[in-house]
Amino acid sequence: MAKTRAQQIMAAVETRSADEVTAAIQEIATEFEPYIIKQRRHFHKHPEPSLHEERTTSDIANQLDAMNIPYERPLETGLVATLRGTAPDAYREDGTPRRRILLRADIDALPVTEQTDEPFKSVNEGYMHACGHDCHIAMMLGTLQILRHMTDDIHGEVRIVFQPSEENGKGAKMMIAQGVTEGVDGAYAAHIWSEVDAGTVSCEPGPRMANTDWFRVDVRGTSCHGAMPQRGHDAIMVAAEIVNALQTIVSREISPYEPAVITVGELHGGTARNVIAGTAYLTGTVRTYGDTTHDQMPELIRRIVEHTAAALGAEAQLTDYTIANYKVENDAASSERCRQAVIKCLGAEGEGHYRGTLSGEDFSEYLHEVPGVLAFVGTRNPAIGATFAQHSCFYKIDESVLAKGAMVAAQYAIDFLAEPTQEELDGPAIAAVAEKNPALAEKLRSARQTAAGARDAMHDARTARHAAIQGIHDARAEARREEKAGKSDSER
Numbered sequence: 001m002a003k004t005r006a007q008q009i010m011a012a013v014e015t016r017s018a019d020e021v022t023a024a025i026q027e028i029a030t031e032f033e034p035y036i037i038k039q040r041r042h043f044h045k046h047p048e049p050s051l052h053e054e055r056t057t058s059d060i061a062n063q064l065d066a067m068n069i070p071y072e073r074p075l076e077t078g079l080v081a082t083l084r085g086t087a088p089d090a091y092r093e094d095g096t097p098r099r100r101i102l103l104r105a106d107i108d109a110l111p112v113t114e115q116t117d118e119p120f121k122s123v124n125e126g127y128m129h130a131c132g133h134d135c136h137i138a139m140m141l142g143t144l145q146i147l148r149h150m151t152d153d154i155h156g157e158v159r160i161v162f163q164p165s166e167e168n169g170k171g172a173k174m175m176i177a178q179g180v181t182e183g184v185d186g187a188y189a190a191h192i193w194s195e196v197d198a199g200t201v202s203c204e205p206g207p208r209m210a211n212t213d214w215f216r217v218d219v220r221g222t223s224c225h226g227a228m229p230q231r232g233h234d235a236i237m238v239a240a241e242i243v244n245a246l247q248t249i250v251s252r253e254i255s256p257y258e259p260a261v262i263t264v265g266e267l268h269g270g271t272a273r274n275v276i277a278g279t280a281y282l283t284g285t286v287r288t289y290g291d292t293t294h295d296q297m298p299e300l301i302r303r304i305v306e307h308t309a310a311a312l313g314a315e316a317q318l319t320d321y322t323i324a325n326y327k328v329e330n331d332a333a334s335s336e337r338c339r340q341a342v343i344k345c346l347g348a349e350g351e352g353h354y355r356g357t358l359s360g361e362d363f364s365e366y367l368h369e370v371p372g373v374l375a376f377v378g379t380r381n382p383a384i385g386a387t388f389a390q391h392s393c394f395y396k397i398d399e400s401v402l403a404k405g406a407m408v409a410a411q412y413a414i415d416f417l418a419e420p421t422q423e424e425l426d427g428p429a430i431a432a433v434a435e436k437n438p439a440l441a442e443k444l445r446s447a448r449q450t451a452a453g454a455r456d457a458m459h460d461a462r463t464a465r466h467a468a469i470q471g472i473h474d475a476r477a478e479a480r481r482e483e484k485a486g487k488s489d490s491e492r
Contacts, residue, residue, distance in 0.1 A: 006031050010149040021153050022344045025146055025410050032145045033403040039063070040138035040402060041120040047109030047127040047134070050165040053077040056107050056137070060162050063141050067148055074178035078107060078164035078171065083147055085154025085417065097157035098424075099417045102181065102370070103409060104189040104363060105140035106133050106166035115393040130395040132192030132379070135402060137162065139190060139377070142406030147413060156417035159184060169212065169324035172365035185421075186334060187372030188412050189363045190405050193354070194389055196378030198398040200352030201408055203338035203375040209328035210259070210287040211294045212360030216320040217242060217305050219269070221313075223278030233313045235280040236269040242316060243267065243282065245308045249300050254293050261287040261358050262301075281319075287358040289327060297321075328364045331371035338373045341411040346404055352378050359390065373412075377405040 003011065006028045016024065048056050057077045064071050064081055071081035084090065084097075091097055114121050114128040122128045129135075140160060147158060161180050165171030181187075196202050219239045224232030243264045250260050262284065269280025286301075288294040302318040309316030342350050354376050363374050379386055381398040388394045 004031060006145070006149040010151075012152075016153060021150070021414060022411060024150060024153075025407050025414075026345060028146045028149055029142065029403045029407045029410070032142055032406075035145065036138050036142035036402045036406060037399050039141050040134050040399065043107075043134040043137050044118075044129045045120045045123055047122050047124050047129045049111060049127055050108040050168045050170070051077060053107050053164045057162070057164070060107070060137060060141070064144075067144060069144060069148060074180075075164065075174055078175065079162050080175070080178075080180055081144070081160040081162070083144065083154070083158040083160065084151070085156050085158070086151040087153065087155040090155050090157070090417075096183070098421055099156035099185050099419070100159055100183055101156070101413050101416050102159045102161060102184045102187040102366065102372075103140060103143065103413060104161045104163055104172075104187065104366060105136040106163050106171065106363075107137055108133060108165055108167050108171070110167055110391060112391065112393050116396060118396070128393065128395070130392060131167070131390045132395075132397065133166070135192040135377075135379075135397060135405075136190065139402055139405040139409065142403060143409040143413070146406060146410040150410075150414070153414055154417055158413055158417075166362050169360070169362050172325075172362035176365055176369060181366060181369040184370050186416055187363075187366045187370050188334075188338070188375070188409060188416075189366075189372070190375045190377050190409060191361065192379050192397055192401070192405070193357075193376040194380055194387065194395070194397075195357070196352050196354050196376045196380060198379050198381040198386065198401050199346070199404065200350055200378040201338075201342045201346065201375050201405070202352035202354035202378065203330065203335050203342065203373055204353070204356075205330045205332040205335035206356075207289045207327050207329050208356045208374055208376075209361045209364070210261075210289055210358040211327045212324040213286040213288075213294075213297065214283070214320070214322045214324055215286065215298075215301060215318060216281060216283045217301075217316055218319045219280040219282075219309060219314060219316045221276075221278050221280075221315075223271075224276045226274040226276055229276055232276040232278070235277040235314060236267075238309050238312045238314045238316065239267055239269060239280040239282050241312060242305055242308050245304045246284075246301065249297075249304065253300055254296070258290045258293045259288065259358060260290075260293055260297075261285075263287075287360065289356075289358075294327075325360050325362045326364045326368065328361050328367060328374050330373045331367070334371055334373035337415055338375055338408070338412055341408050341415060342375075345407040345411050350404070352376065354378075375405075375408065377401055377408075 009024045069081050071079045073079045109127050109129045112128040112130045113126050163171045163175050219235045221233035221235035246262050254260055264282050264284040266283040270277035286297050298321045305316045305318050379397040379401050386396045386398045
């Protein structure tokens with residue numbers, strides 16, 4: 001039986017150049033593109049809410065079994081797979097990987113009733129993959145199809161986290177509590193995004209997704225007959241005033257250069273249509289980028305809540321303020337590595353640009369543990385109606401981007417693991433110091449970098465000096481030639 005191209009690449013014994021590695025990634029991704037799309041449609045058809053991803057987890061496990069990739073299930077839902085590199089230097093003598101990268105895909109769906117006409121639309125009433133997590137699962141399975149055929153190019157170990165419960169902000173913390181970031185040197189995740197053009201990937205450094213907080217306000221007034229409002233204090237009216245007053249925080253309390261959103265998503269109160277409500281409550285979310293603004297928010301909300309209620313003869317209290325997730329902030333080096341991976345796989349035209357969003361993502365929890373990057377894989381394509389925002393019941397994606405996302409993730413992982421470790425950069429002398437005195441080792445690294453910088457500066461200065469001397473010599477030679485030519489002309 002003839003081997004597929006992926007099998008041929010896997011069977012090759014020669015060492016591949018960087019360009020050959022990228023070409024292999026592209027070829028295998030193209031071969032498995034129908035598989036990736038098929039998986040996306042399957043998971044889209046069977047969405048499950050946060051912490052209830054039982055079938056989703058089982059179906060992912062079946063795919064890993066078919067690929068002969070080992071995995072563990074540390075939680076009731078979700079799993080962690082391991083792909084071992086077979087490059088000669090992938091593991092140290094003690095059996096530990098020289099480098100380990102974590103790749104994450106979230107797997108839960110939303111409580112949204114799908115209103116599309118797709119043949120693979122949700123069969124689970126009231127739930128939908130309206131944020132793209134079905135795509136994340138499929139792209140990661142595609143990435144594994146690529147990498148499992150290229151283990152000789154993997155100079156370390158790949159840890160793949162299929163994470164539950166991203167939508168309620170709990171899953172990353174739960175996985176980290178199970179130790180998934182231990183022994184990890186870097187992390188990568190991708191998010192399908194409706195505001196980025198299909199065929200491009202955005203991975204700029206800095207804040208990309210916002211600090212995400214939740215709050216609740218309880219209002220206590222005085223109930224009375226609806227025909228005698230003067231005898232009570234209307235909790236619903238007070239709550240409505242608080243909703244409006246909270247918006248002055250964004251417009252008047254913080255700098256216009258600081259992105260911030262305060263959204264009240266629920267307001268509940270009253271017991272009957274002819275009764276002035278004695279109690280009410282509202283819940284909402286706060287989104288920020290700046291650390292100072294984020295820290296100020298609870299006190300700003302508390303002050304407005306209490307004083308607005310008091311002005312109307314009622315009482316109100318900020319009864320809950322929960323920091324769900326901190327902002328996703330891409331590490332500069334990781335962003336540049338990702339950008340290069342995009343250019344390698346998709347060409348310069350594949351580099352996308354996006355300002356970021358005030359949406360939240362619990363991938364930030366991993367980035368608090370290790371440096372890494374979240375890439376936005378663009379899926380916006382008006383020609384096929386792929387324009388609806390995340391969480392829309394009409395959400396649709398351009399499936400041609402899925403194989404591209406798998407390519408970039410595979411390229412990033414291979415490139416990351418091929419880079420030298422800190423131990424390799426240190427050499428034996430600093431490595432020995434680091435074991436007993438990390439602070440001193442860091443000073444030695446800094447001193448070495450300073451010395452290297454000084455050597456580079458000296459080299460640049462010497463080069464400039466030689467260039468200047470050569471310029472003087474050339475100028476003098478030219479002057480002599482002109483002088484000689486002038487004399488010859490006069491003699492004629």
